[in-house]
Amino acid sequence: MSFINKPHVILLFIISSTFILFVPALDLSNVPAESPTSDEDGFLPLAGKHVVICNKVKNRETLNVHCRSSEDDLGLIHIPWNHTWGFRFHVNIWKSTKFHCHFTWLGGGSHYFTIFKVSRDDSIIGYNVCKECIWEVGRNDENPICRVSRDKSILPHCFQWEEGP
């Protein structure tokens, strides 16, 4: 009897594991804002990510941001001071997803930064994994761009601007 049932068990296993693997690929655009505790649970295959950029430039000018990946160009966005703008995407199955942004503001110059990369933002050996990856831009010159957590439970992690393309 158990001999006959075995293929069913295997088939069931294959179906259920396929389902588990591909569920995160579904686009849940209408999900409500993440709860503060969800900041670190983004480490899944094809994880959904929400990158948020907050304009904190010292002179309170509008921040102009232009982000793109190898597939998507998100266009030129203008973020008023102390406001945020964000975008959602899924990390691809090869975990090679990257978004590069160009930042400018009046009196602030022109700067480049990789706003999302797996090695830093979605890897257990990087900085803490983020599902909602919040970045503050321009708060000070020594640390121009910092990843912060919404509930301030994790200390800001700051980076320097990168070389342009």
Ligand SMILES: *[C@@H]1O[C@H](CO)[C@@H](O)[C@H](O)[C@H]1NC(C)=O
């Ligand atoms: C900046 O935004 C935060 C969050 O929305 C708000 O609490 C704060 O009062 C704002 N600061 C100023 C100076 O408007």
